[in-house]
Amino acid sequence: MTLQAAQTQPADSSKALYGGKGTRRITVQDIAAAKARGEKWPMLTAYDAMTASVFDEAGIPVMLVGDSMGNCHLGYDTTVPVTMDEMTLLSAAVVRGTKRALIVGDLPFGSYQEGPVQALRSATRLVKDAGVGAVKLEGGERSLPQTELLVQAGIPVMSHLGLTPQSVNTMGYRVQGRSDEAAHRLLRDAKAAQDAGAFAVVLELVPAELAAEVTRSLHIPTIGIGAGPDTDAQVLVWTDMAGLTGGKVPRFTKQYANLRQTLGDAARAFADDVVGGAFPAEEHTFH
Numbered sequence: 001m002t003l004q005a006a007q008t009q010p011a012d013s014s015k016a017l018y019g020g021k022g023t024r025r026i027t028v029q030d031i032a033a034a035k036a037r038g039e040k041w042p043m044l045t046a047y048d049a050m051t052a053s054v055f056d057e058a059g060i061p062v063m064l065v066g067d068s069m070g071n072c073h074l075g076y077d078t079t080v081p082v083t084m085d086e087m088t089l090l091s092a093a094v095v096r097g098t099k100r101a102l103i104v105g106d107l108p109f110g111s112y113q114e115g116p117v118q119a120l121r122s123a124t125r126l127v128k129d130a131g132v133g134a135v136k137l138e139g140g141e142r143s144l145p146q147t148e149l150l151v152q153a154g155i156p157v158m159s160h161l162g163l164t165p166q167s168v169n170t171m172g173y174r175v176q177g178r179s180d181e182a183a184h185r186l187l188r189d190a191k192a193a194q195d196a197g198a199f200a201v202v203l204e205l206v207p208a209e210l211a212a213e214v215t216r217s218l219h220i221p222t223i224g225i226g227a228g229p230d231t232d233a234q235v236l237v238w239t240d241m242a243g244l245t246g247g248k249v250p251r252f253t254k255q256y257a258n259l260r261q262t263l264g265d266a267a268r269a270f271a272d273d274v275v276g277g278a279f280p281a282e283e284h285t286f287h
């Protein structure tokens with residue numbers, strides 16, 4: 001179906017990325033078709049099979065095994081120390097825990113910056129050993145040779161622009177693309193990623209107006225995080241979304257649950273029962 005034809009078709013909710021009826025694994029072609037239909041879709045991070053299965057059953061169509069596992073799951077301060085071994089292990093778990101979602105593996109810091117050959121080696125490992133359907137890497141023009149080689153090799157690439165946390169030591173965690181020059185650079189980066197064959201672009205912590213302009217200018221979907229309401233998709237770190245992350249969370253996060261409170265309450269109730277002798281009761285006991 002041509003792009004033009006897709007836009008004039010009536011909405012077919014059975015095909016929708018979220019709320020659709022399909023049970024087979026979602027592909028990057030399905031993602032492209034959603035943009036042609038003008039459909040918005042959600043993405044969450046996931047770092048383990050059990051949580052990923054909950055999101056899969058909830059219909060989340062795309063999950064990112066983010067290098068945010070560094071601070072969310074592995075106890076590092078930033079994403080910078082995350083290794084290929086850690087990424088491969090947790091990506092494989094998320095793939096095993098899901099049936100429908102497209103699983104995207106984040107290439108960790110140091111696994112692709114040396115050049116396209118290193119990037120291909122790292123991405124190939126995530127595809128073959130973990131079973132991911134796509135990989136993500138940070139940077140537009142600076143990561144072009146990597147994106148081109150991966151796409152040529154048959155590995156779908158998601159690009160990540162704006163705040164790129166692997167560069168925290170040079171850029172900090174500030175909003176990006178505020179000056180005219182920085183906004184033009186971001187637009188150039190987004191077009192370069194698209195031309196190199198990326199199937200989607202994450203826009204992190206950029207002004208909403210700029211994210212809207214990038215979204216209008218590209219034929220591939222944009223996925224916003226702290227980028228306002230006018231991107232094709234939205235992504236959040238799942239532990240932020242569910243209120244499990246300890247300490248400060250970015251202002252762009254919305255908390256849809258308070259798992260930190262719920263889980264702490266459960267742990268305290270268990271502990272109180274053990275100390276008070278209420279657990280185990282007769283029904284938990286064998287004779």
Ligand SMILES: Nc1nc(=O)c2c([nH]1)NC[C@@H]1CN(c3ccc(C(=O)N[C@@H](CCC(=O)O)C(=O)O)cc3)CN21
Nearest residue numbers: 068071072079165173174175237240245249250251252
């Ligand atoms: N738990 C978690 N959530 C995330 O969204 C996330 C991670 N970890 N780790 C990797 C990156 C790092 N991210 C971050 C980290 C800090 C800010 C932050 O402090 N932002 C300021 C705004 C700064 C400004 O106004 O320029 C804020 O107050 O939200 C934002 C994104 C997003 N990613």
Ligand SMILES: CC(C)C(=O)C(=O)O
Nearest residue numbers: 045066067068106202
């Ligand atoms: C925040 C998303 C886009 C990410 O890169 C991550 O979770 O690592």
Ligand SMILES: [Mg+2]
Nearest residue numbers: 066067068106
């Ligand atoms: Mg990341």
